[in-house]
Amino acid sequence: MKVLLDSLGPIFGWWLGRQLLGYIYFEILWSNLMPSFHSLSFATSLVGLLALTSCNNAPTATNTSTPATTSATAAADANSTEKKDVDYMTNLSLMKGHLLVAKELLAQGKPDQAEPHIGHPVEEIYSDIEPELQERNVAEFKTTLDGLHDLVQAKPQDPKVNSELQSAMTAVDKAMQAVPAEQRESPQFALKIFNGLLDTAGSEYTAAIANGKITEAIEYQDSRGFVTYADTLYESIESKVSQKSPEAHQAIESNMAQLVKAWPSAIAPAAPVMPPEQVSKLIKTIEQNTQKVL
Structure with a gap:
């Protein structure tokens, strides 16, 4: 019944308005366009009544606003968080x-x-990473890194150098644990760090070589260290990668075996064993195959 009344309300208001306006028009004509104060007041009252009737019968606006947080927004937030974690781990x-x-x-x-x-x-x-360490409640380890650096500069033969180096590496490992193990061990996540290491290694290797010679030993050694850790990282997820895509795993493994040959030792040789173009090609092939898993 209420629904019926609600639907008839606007129709009745329209009909009553037409009747009232007709009456007002008649009143004005009858008084020869000189309405008395009484008729004018009455007409005004009728107009007011019409306005109230229209307002009361106006359909109520329906709140169609959508929640502020949509699925698209939630997905964007998740991607942003993952990127932050990838940058931190890289x-x-x-x-x-x-x-x-x-x-x-x-x-x-x-x-x-x-x-x-x-x-x-x-x-x-x-x-x-310093702001990230604070956000993730990770203890600072700049003091540990500085102490090791000072020691190796002042007393490079000190037996404590090796133990201090191990302390520094342990501090880095603990900082990594701020990212949940399930996430760190996920191939989809770990391969992004893996690719980041290879990209940086390729750039450093190229920068180390000029005119067919290794002119920047530090860059050569940097790239070796990055590839060494990338290889270790891949070993930790290779079984999962193999389960998901045996073909991709085989390609990554075989190309990595070729790639590491570019660094025969930590001490840079006079000339590169592998040209930068070949290193870049191997890295590109590896990264293309990781996309089959990502």
Whole structure:
């Protein structure tokens, strides 16, 4: 019944308005266009009544607004969070690459060559992750990196260098644990860090070579460290990659086996074993195959 009344309300208001306007028109004509105060007041009242009737019978606006958070917004937020995690983990992985090649050089009795790679994590990368460490409630480890760097500069033969280096690597590992293990061990996530390491390694390797010679040993060593850690990272997820795409896994594994041959040792040779173009081609092929899993 209420629905019927609601639907008839606007029709009745329209009909009543027509009747009232006709009456007012008659009143004006009857008084020879000189309405008395009484008739004018009455007409005004009728107009007011008409307005009230129309307002009361006006259809109520329906709230059709959609929730502020849509599925598209939620997806965008998730992508933004993942990108932030990928950047964070890539920076920490680059630190690991620096420290790994430094460890190799120390083991070969080359502390002078190891020193720049011990300094790079704090000089080039730490400031990028420092706000992230605070947000993720990770203890700062700049003090640990600085202490190691100072020690290797002042006393490169000190037995404590190796233990301090291990402390620095452990600190980086703990910082990585701020990202949930399930996420870190996911091929779809880990391969993005893997690709980031290879991209940076390729750039550093190219920068190390000029006129067919390795002119920048530090860049050569940087790239070796990054590829070394990328290889370790892939080993941690290779079984999952193989399950999802055996073909992609086989291509990644075989091309990585070829790629690592560009760095025969931590100490740079006089001339590159592999031209930069070939290194870039191998990296591109590897990354194309990771897309089958991502």
